[in-house]
Amino acid sequence: EAQVTQNPRYLITVTGKKLTVTCSxxxxxxxxxxxxxxxxLGLRQIYYSMNVExxxxxxxxxxxxxxxxxxxxxxxxxxxxxxxxxSLYFCASRGQGWDSPLHFGNGTRLTVx
Amino acid sequence: QKEVExxxxxxxxxxxxxxxxxxxxxxxxxxxxxxxxxxxxxxxxLIMSIYSNGDKEDGRFTAQLNKxxxxxxxxxxxxxxxxxxxxxxxxRNTGNQFYFGTGTSLxxxx
Numbered sequence: 609e610a611q612v613t614q615n616p617r618y619l620i621t622v623t624g625k626k627l628t629v630t631c632s633x634x635x636x637x638x639x640x641x642x643x644x645x646x647x648x649l650g651l652r653q654i655y656y657s658m659n660v661e662x663x664x665x666x667x668x669x670x671x672x673x674x675x676x677x678x679x680x681x682x683x684x685x686x687x688x689x690x691x692x693x694x695s696l697y698f699c700a701s702r703g704q705g706w707d708s709p710l711h712f713g714n715g716t717r718l719t720v721x
Numbered sequence: 722q723k724e725v726e727x728x729x730x731x732x733x734x735x736x737x738x739x740x741x742x743x744x745x746x747x748x749x750x751x752x753x754x755x756x757x758x759x760x761x762x763x764x765x766x767l768i769m770s771i772y773s774n775g776d777k778e779d780g781r782f783t784a785q786l787n788k789x790x791x792x793x794x795x796x797x798x799x800x801x802x803x804x805x806x807x808x809x810x811x812x813r814n815t816g817n818q819f820y821f822g823t824g825t826s827l828x829x830x831x
Contacts, residue, residue, distance in 0.1 A: 649823065651809070710755075715763070
């Protein structure tokens with residue numbers, strides 16, 4: 609089954625404790641992206657990657673890191689999480705075609721206390 | 722100015738009625754337009770995509786695009802309680818990036 613898999617689904621952590629949210633896709637998509645979703649603000653892009661070893665900042669990259677060492681994986685790293693990073697996070701991927709939609713993972717609900 | 726704007730709602734319609742959801746976008750040369758449905762706490766799922774001016778129908782759903790007015794809409798005919806969700810409008814701009822509206826909350830009343 610074609611899918612984007614994120615882990616974990618739920619994560620509660622404390623301020624300053626480094627964490628990684630994993631994302632993997634099995635559709636051979638070159639493009640992958642991370643979004644955060646907050647009430648009233650909608651989906652905002654954190655980082656995206658057009659291909660292996662190519663990453664770029666989205667609209668809200670502060671406090672986040674990403675890496676793209678393999679085509680299928682695109683982990684999101686919070687090196688020193690803060691309470692304002694409490695949010696619902698989605699990983700997404702899409703194919704190369706101009707008409708290709710985004711396919712979303714199931715989401716990770718992160719709480720930073 | 723936001724890239725994509727939607728009325729946040731909430732929009733309430735009785736079961737069996739037509740629900741009309743609207744979206745405007747700022748990048749005049751955007752190419753691709755998508756409607757996603759999102760249930761509370763779940764991930765967005767694609768309902769429809771549209772690329773050319775006019776209407777595109779898929780079952781109970783019709784997407785409408787007017788590039789001159791920079792306007793996209795989604796009509797849901799014979800609305801069902803299971804259609805109650807937040808609907809996200811997404812636009813892929815010339816930079817190949819997706820921008821999302823904040824979503825319109827729809828409630829279908831049995």
